[in-house]
Amino acid sequence: MRSPDEAQNPPLLTDAQIEAAAEQLLSDFDGWAQEITRPVPVEVIAEHFLGYELVVSEDGVFADRDCLGGIAFEDETITINRSIEGDLGRYSFTVAHEIGHHVLHKEFYFDHLKKNTAKIICREVSSKPVIERQADRFAAALLMPSKIVASAVSSISKGSRPFEKPTTAELRTLAAKVVAISGVTNVSNTAMVNRLIDLGLVSGAKYQTGRPQDFYREVRDIGFNMRTIKWVFSSLKYPLRLLRKLRKSK
């Protein structure tokens, strides 16, 4: 088992709490480093500030390219899959994601998960249980601090809010400008687009990355919660299966 089951009740954290935790860590780090370094040097934070050993590997569970990174609390090791080291955005996001597990879930791991899960909590491409989504949000907040991003957007829009219902191309252009102005150069364009949407700096975007999060975000915005969405899906399963059978029989 690579990631803990949602049924094990991970800590309930709001986006605001996760944002605050990332801001606090960054502020502590800046104080320790005695300078403000941007883009946020996540490797330095992980290794030299938090004391983790950073390893880049293609061995063991990391032979699977879907396991992008992992954290082993007991060994104080963060491992990044070799397959993503050429991609600065993905590499930095994965390191920041693992830092997120350290900040948000270390206590939870030792209290609840240690007995039932593997030593390494893996960041996987396909699987997104709650703690993975929380660590993703933390990573975005750490790499793209809300104040810096908002300030860059404000300088582009000159105070007004023209970013309503942008097309995908407009969104990508805006994200590229924000990256250039803010100096947050170790993130991908997609990560910045998602950040702009998550921070509410653009609205009504029809942007689709094809990830399940896009769908969840849209239905959440309408007012549904996760439980309702899951219930809708599970109740549709049987009629859909029946329909498929009927079609085949014809």
Next chain:
Amino acid sequence: MKDTFGGSLKALRAQKRMGLRELGRAIGISAMHISNLEKGKSMPSAELVERLATELEGDLDALLHLADQIDPAVVDVIQSNPQVVPSFLRSASNLTPAQWEKLQKQVLKMSKENDKK
């Protein structure tokens, strides 16, 4: 850990507060290669030790020693004097550290005089 090449490399990187990927990019090798060097899974060539020492401002000779490598410049000296240098080194095998130091000073002096010519 500092008495191994990997340990020394890691300590130097920590001193400079550099990341694995950051160092790898700076000297043109992968982060995994740096990671493997630090964990002792692989050993570097003399040329790579030189690049690492330059980037991290480490002691080249100490790092070469830990990596079981000889400075290519030293190899050049031996190869361009294939009889004299090995013979000299053999005859100097029982010198004390103090005598080595004295000898080194003398060699430096001679080398400087040659440069002036």
